[in-house]
Amino acid sequence: MTMVKPIRSDARRPLLEVRGLSKSFGAVPVLKGVELDVYEREVVSIIGPSGSGKSTLLRCLNRLELPSAGHVRLEGREAGTRSSELVRLRRRIGMVFQNFNLFPHMTVLGNVIEGPVTALKMPRAEAERLGLSLLEKVGLRERAASRPAQLSGGQQQRVAIARALAMRPTLMLFDEPTSALDPELTGEVLAVIQQLAEEGMTMLIVSHEMAFVRRVSDRIVMMDHGEIVETGPPDEIFARPTTERTRRFLASFER
Ligand SMILES: Nc1ncnc2c1ncn2[C@@H]1O[C@H](COP(=O)(O)OP(=O)(O)O)[C@@H](O)[C@H]1O
Numbered sequence: 001m002t003m004v005k006p007i008r009s010d011a012r013r014p015l016l017e018v019r020g021l022s023k024s025f026g027a028v029p030v031l032k033g034v035e036l037d038v039y040e041r042e043v044v045s046i047i048g049p050s051g052s053g054k055s056t057l058l059r060c061l062n063r064l065e066l067p068s069a070g071h072v073r074l075e076g077r078e079a080g081t082r083s084s085e086l087v088r089l090r091r092r093i094g095m096v097f098q099n100f101n102l103f104p105h106m107t108v109l110g111n112v113i114e115g116p117v118t119a120l121k122m123p124r125a126e127a128e129r130l131g132l133s134l135l136e137k138v139g140l141r142e143r144a145a146s147r148p149a150q151l152s153g154g155q156q157q158r159v160a161i162a163r164a165l166a167m168r169p170t171l172m173l174f175d176e177p178t179s180a181l182d183p184e185l186t187g188e189v190l191a192v193i194q195q196l197a198e199e200g201m202t203m204l205i206v207s208h209e210m211a212f213v214r215r216v217s218d219r220i221v222m223m224d225h226g227e228i229v230e231t232g233p234p235d236e237i238f239a240r241p242t243t244e245r246t247r248r249f250l251a252s253f254e255r
């Protein structure tokens with residue numbers, strides 16, 4: 001008689017599966033066979049030196065870059081090259097960049113509802129209700145009628161987060177979301193991201209804010225020269241890094 005194996009929670013299929021992902025620009029390899037799983041409700045942070053391929057990895061996940069080799073599966077479905085698959089993928093993955101990238105000629109609310117109205121064909125009234133509730137969530141409901149240029153960088157980035165959330169993504173990618181901000185404005189953006197983590201949003205975060213990364217992440221991925229050098233729970237990576245490259249990288253943040 002065969003035993004029925006109990007279903008363990010870690011036996012779930014990952015939300016995001018990255019297999020053998022490689023990317024070269026011309027003859028220069030920038031990603032070399034990256035393997036990564038991200039489970040639902042997991043917060044994974046990618047750290048590593050400048051030029052190690054962190055942004056390229058995120059951009060390959062939502063096909064802003066076309067990988068040279070390898071596979072990306074989201075919710076069990078292969079991210080192929082057909083345009084219908086691309087559209088689906090981009091809707092399911094929200095991305096927040098370093099430089100906000102808001103539409104300057106639109107109001108704050110207009111920026112947030114643009115995706116739902118044009119891509120999802122959501123009725124405007126419904127989109128506005130959604131948009132206002134998301135602006136409330138990021139603490140900017142009263143700025144709905146402002147233009148991006150009237151806001152601080154921290155406020156603009158919070159609008160960018162609300163705009164990404166408006167598409168109801170299954171996965172959120174953050175690429176150095178506070179790197180363009182003055183130090184006094186980073187906290188308000190990190191607080192919003194932390195709140196999302198507490199609510200169970202699945203997130204992949206590239207950040208150099210080491211205290212934040214340690215606090216908010218379930219798992220850390222250390223990259224160098226296009227490879228994952230080391231991965232583990234934050235307390236292990238920060239307290240007991242197993243590779244010299246990670247040790248050296250983390251030491252560069254100590255003063
Ligand atoms: N579009 C591109 N064309 C050529 N080289 C690129 C391009 N984008 C990134 N690179 C190179 O790929 C490497 C990794 O870049 P990137 O992914 O931005 O690293 P990180 O985000 O870790 O700083 C760098 O050497 C960078 O110069």
Ligand SMILES: [Mg+2]
Pocket residue numbers: 054055056175176
């Ligand atoms: Mg980068």
